[in-house]
Amino acid sequence: MASDHIRRWESGAIAHAVTDPFGLGPVPWLRGSETYFDDTGHVVPWYVDAVPQQHTRGDARIPAPRTSPGGPRSADDVHRQIKGFTATGAVAPGEAIDFHITVDPPQEFAVDIYRIGHYAGDGAAKITTSPRLSGIVQPPPLTADRTVSCHHWWQSWRLQVPSHWSVGAYVAVLTTADGYRSHVPFTVRDDRPADLLLLLPDVTWQAYNLYPEDGHTGASLYHAWDEQGALLGEADAATTVSFDRPYAGAGLPLHVGHAYDVIRWAERYGYDLAYADARDLHAGRVDPTRYRGLIFPGHDEYWTGPMRRAAERARDHGTSLVFLSANTMYWQVELGASPSGTPDRLLTCRKRKGPGKPVLWREVDRPEQELIGIQYAGRVPEPRPLIVRNARHWLWEATGAHEGDEIPGLVAGEADRYFPRTALPAHDERILLAHSPYTDTGGTLRHQETSLYRAPSGAWVFASGTFAWSPALDRPGHVDPRIQRATANLLDRICKRD
Template sequence: MAGVRRRRALGLLALGASAATAGALWPTAATSDRRVVPSRFGSAPTGPVASPTGPVPIVRENQAPGSTWPPGDSGRPPVDDRRRQIQGYASATSVAHGETIDFHVTVDPAGPYKITIVRLGWYGGASARELLTSPELTGGPQPVPTPDPRTGALACRWPVSWTLRVPDDWTSGLYQAIFTSAEGWRGYAPFVVRDDRRAAALCVVVPFSTYQAYNLWPLDGTTGRSLYYGYRDGVLDYERRAFDVSYDRPYAGDGWPKHLDRDQDFIRWAERQGYDLSYATTEDLHSGRLDPTRHRGVVFCGHDEYWSRPMRVAAERAVAAGTSLAFLAANSVYWHIRLKPSTDGRPDRLVTCYKTDPDPEADAAGPTTHWRNVAPDGSDAEQGLLGIQYNGIVPTPQPLVVASAGHWFWAGSGVTDGDRIPGLVGGEADGVVPGNPRPTGVTGVTLGTAGYRTRYKQQRVQNTHLYETPQGGVVFAAGTLFWTMALNRAGHRDERVERATANLLERMARSR
């Protein structure tokens, strides 16, 4: 970028240059006093928050030798959902140290296979680290279930193929199980390892509820269902979509969920910088396994579109308590969902969203539809949390026009008002929607804008937005699906976006 050399733009990013350096960057006080503060859903009970001490686990982890990700060419075309050469799913979206997670695998033709566990991160650019491989296992074909006649749910009841106990020394992060057949076919299943023992400064939330909403397994032209589509005469049809989708099934194709690339862009970048991170999933936020107030900030790094009422309440109470939130995509908190148990009673194994159809199961949380339509008066609109909300699909990427260049968010980036960051606004966009609620009692600022025309030729204005709360936290909404691409992805990286994101995370990590 003009006038800003890389060492100047990224000089403060290297938080993890060494464990000792990283540890010194955090406040030294053992605790900070916190008050009980109100939220729109009641008081947020707050206790002392421990400051991270000692070496940052992410720094130590990324000093280990890495493995190339994605794995090298197997000489095979990708796994497909018609033959299902090897596919599998995990029994949970996240697991803590000492807990077990099951994998359920189909293999066709029947024969031996292995399961390798890798952790995704930076690792000197290799992007993964191989941790262990199962003994040789033997498997065979498993059936595709019949869709539920009422909801369209496809829930596999395949037997357990292998059980993993998570070692106590594994670093919290996004993991992949790799299923490899004797013939060289390869499939994946993602999961998160939590660290319930230590409150990192920042917690990264991986949006498994959104992954599952988009999952059209099996992508076979006949049977597959997602919350978007089913098949009618071999053609995708919205009216044939499912109202329930199950976690008990593989992700379509080779098992890499749609939109996970956006999360990986952030993870590679943030772990390269050595931030003090731990990981959780949207299901952890829903269930209470993740208490956001234990952390100074929570990062929603991907396309985080599907939220339950408990997720929303937890986030809003965290903001009221002074926790910072960063939404590094667009179209966040867009659909209201319920999470329901599986038929055998395991909690949170079905995502329910009736979308534009009447919800026959609506409960006290409201119908499963757009958040802005849950309450008749629009008071649940996502803009009340985010400061902006989804306003359209961007057919052609647009430049973000910098605003408020003197704000701390842009410090050190070398930008001035009116500078254009090319191609940063793309995919989907958020903006201010008049008439919907906005956060009150806060200090808000627009950091960038982009004009665009939707695919229906409607004129819209995108906003990148941030507000600061009286309790000392910040809430940032990027307002574009391309933000994390600008942190890491070849052909998209922009040092101005890197510097601004570093300013944001450093402020979040020191809040409260």
């Protein structure tokens, strides 16, 4: 097939449109509904960039890759120029992390390690570079009932994390000798005391991972492919996905940018942060009661039972909870061991398929509102203003926000609200800080709400109720000083235990 007629699915890099994770943000911002039909009749994920220029009839509408002239090119899931993943979850300083990488054609490659942070506005800092490594073509992924796994790939490089490294969110940037590039995110955690524990939503990231995005093999909990290379919906998607595989496209998870926005902002403001993954919370590798607050920085839709119990125990112990996105804790999931016995490498969510009960938390009599204070209401087709409510509350103090003020574009992607017929958590105080109308895809008028309550333990539980809160902290073109100050008011109070 001629290169100018490549269908969108034939390049994960094009689909994700990610080549510089440390410039304007590592993923495109919200672009409408979850999927839509393109000109060829294929269903395309919502994270595909639209094409600004006009094309003649019959041409494929291909977004231009975001690369600078002569710069590195993004690897894709069809040609697999370079792709990789880590064989473990988060690691502590002094531990080792193993990378499994495929390179096609075989050639030397190098790995640059970056840490996400403010770093005088750069957004990340290069921490180290590997020696030149010899790349090989790894075997094709193994598939079984739409579960895709690369657990049989040979180890390519072991990174011994020095004891002096800072905890945080890291990205390994893989670059071949002939200039192709991909990414592998990982987390360095520690048990040291800190005011706030930031939990990266790696379980939700994996749920959305369509690797390999090749029009044939890949599958997520949302999509798979038919024989013509068109995307199928949830009814035909995987019920189990593996952490033993790269992320699709350029190697960064969908929604990862929201977490990075929060990290850059929080480190700029000087908050004392510890880091962990959602799987650490699940496995009990972190004790959330040791912290004054837990921050859930991005889209965090998939929760195991142990994750929820740990968060509830933390709240009841006096640890505050900060949910900076929407559609949190919607699906109940299970984590299982890989074929080799490594724990927490398989993620299962049966959704509407197979025997047993539905696995929405609210359908097993444990609605998310009982922890969060509000819960998922639906998608927001076009960004709408967030309407400030109870502007005299301390959260809005010194923000300049007044009752009824509109903060443009802050209700976007998905929205939460208070459900009057659903039980509320036990609380000493409770307030709604925004009430924002929007029209859903069916033309029905709905509303978003932002919630804050104080548990009997003294813990605060905040829920933004929108995808757009995190980008308003540090995403160029989306920063809003009112949201920055409101978030600082919240975290300051949590850190002071007011």
